[in-house]
Amino acid sequence: MGNIAEDWEPFEIQVTIEGEVKPLLVIPDREEPKYAIFDQHTSLGTVWQESGKQGKIWCGEGVAVQALIVQLGEQLEDYLNNKPV
Numbered sequence: 001m002g003n004i005a006e007d008w009e010p011f012e013i014q015v016t017i018e019g020e021v022k023p024l025l026v027i028p029d030r031e032e033p034k035y036a037i038f039d040q041h042t043s044l045g046t047v048w049q050e051s052g053k054q055g056k057i058w059c060g061e062g063v064a065v066q067a068l069i070v071q072l073g074e075q076l077e078d079y080l081n082n083k084p085v
């Protein structure tokens with residue numbers, strides 16, 4: 001297993017879409033704490049986390065991303081909290 005050298009290197013997460021587990025590619029932005037989400041070569045949109053009165057919430061742009069925002073946020077948090085060093 002390779003180690004993650006930089007926080008902006010792409011990584012893969014998995015979400016359930018219509019009952020089927022699908023891998024999605026996540027490409028972190030080098031400038032901002034945002035993540036572009038891809039299904040193979042197709043962009044599904046961008047997600048990021050914001051802090052508000054209720055704590056941290058995941059936000060997104062793009063129709064596909066908005067439909068999956070809860071799953072994407074959970075998988076991103078899991079990956080970011082447990083990524084290899």
